[in-house]
Amino acid sequence: MNFSHLQKCFTLTKYGSITLITASMTSAWYYRPIADNSVLSNNDDDDKQLGPDRSTQTFCSPYTSPPWSRSHTPFLLSCARSISIGATTLAIRLLMNTYGQYDIVQDECYESFIQTVLNRENDQGLITISNHRSLFDDPGIVSCLLPLHIAIQPKYNRWGICSQEYCFNDALPGIVKGYIGAGQVLPIRRGAGINQKLLLDFGRHLASGEWCHIFPEGGVWQWEELGGRRQLPNGVKCISSSDFSRSSNHDSGSIVIPATKNHKVLPPSYKGKLKWGVGKLIAHAPITPKVIPFAHIGMERLLPQDEISGKTKVKKNFLKSLLPSFLGGDANDKLSIQIKFGEEITFDDLISQHEAKYGRLWKYSGKSDAEEQSEKGRAGGGFHDKWDSSKAEKELYSNIAKRIEYRLEVVTHDVCAKKT
DSSP states (O other): OOHHHHHHHHHHHHHHHHHHHHHHHHHHHHTOOOOOOOOOOSOTTSSOOOOOOGGGSSSOOSOOSSSOOGGGOOHHHHHHHHHHHHHHHHHHHHHHHHTEEEEEOOSHHHHHHHHHHHHOOTTOOEEEEEOOOOTTHHHHTGGGSSOHHHHTOGGGSOEEEEEHHHHSOTTSOHHHHHHHHHTTEEEEOTTSOTTOHHHHHHHHHHHTTOEEEEOTTSSOOOSSSOOOEEEOOTTOOSOOGGGOOOOOOTTSOEEEOOOOTGGGGSOBOTTOSSOTHHHHHHHTOSSOOEEEEEEEEOGGGTSOBOTTTOOBOOOTTHHHHTSOGGGTOOGGGSEEEEEEEOOOBOOHHHHHHHHHHHOOOOOOOSSOHHHHHHHHTOOSOOTHHHHSOOHHHHHHHHHHHHHHHHHHHHHHHHHHHHHO
16 A cells, blocks of 8 residues: 555544544534423422423433433444543543542452442442542542543443533533533532432433442532531521531521531531432332442642632642642642542341331333333323322431441541541
């Protein structure tokens, strides 16, 4: 083959690659996840959330749920996932290995996590849970958990959720939301509760045997312990520095609040620190997923929180800290990430006790609403028919979340102690 033939092959390959990437990312834009902007109601009987409305979006697929499980994913969307996950993972690894370093405790718990990711059977899902120390934990931490040759493959990568106000808000261009969605990230709506459709969409990937990651604290806390709900003093409606006390009266309000220095004096809520959505996903999964906790420390140096307002900010002299020492960079100012995994957490006893008392729990599936209705030969209804939780079910979710809290708290203390 002469030089002109090689040059022609190179040209065709170049333009073919550009065409494939363009078509793939256009597909990601078309099939992007959509935020839920329906009106919240305080009345349980009226205006129940029906999930996001794709019909109002420009250049958007009309299909609603699930958000393209792996077995039904269009070819170009599969390509987009490979591009998004591969590019993001490589960029994160480059940052972590130049700007700083990350250290995963290589023990039996970590090896068990790797084997669970690679060798799960019978469509059994995996949930990982961790503390949340910065807005960049995912992908910053999560992209570093697997060996690189595994991490760049979408079929082994996690599905995550991100608050729609950050990742899927209306100000972001559709192509950006498409890239995030192609990275296997779905929106969740803060304040919409555990009966929202977006949580069910996320759970359907778990039902399909996927790995799903959750930050159950519901916010960022840069303490050497879990954050999450805190107990407010009696009668407090407005949160300010003058409102805090060590009151633990169970009749007072209980909400997730920003992680300021003053908030730390508040005792944990009687409801538990963690949000109950993870408990609902576990309880109603068709096959109880494996649940593995891990904790990390160090990301707070990249995105520290203001102790007064609780808002995240980029560290001072960030660009300078990227430089090597011979160009003026400070080696002591680099990131140093510590990650430690805990043992698998089981819930068979809690689920069995609930079902013995109240009957078998309803189980969601990896199928869309339309597919389920077609199989049952009926129309109408909707996900609220069974997805809405009863008081007894909420008690089960609480018990599951508190068990997770206890185990995750132990791992968090361990990794913080190792860092110091």
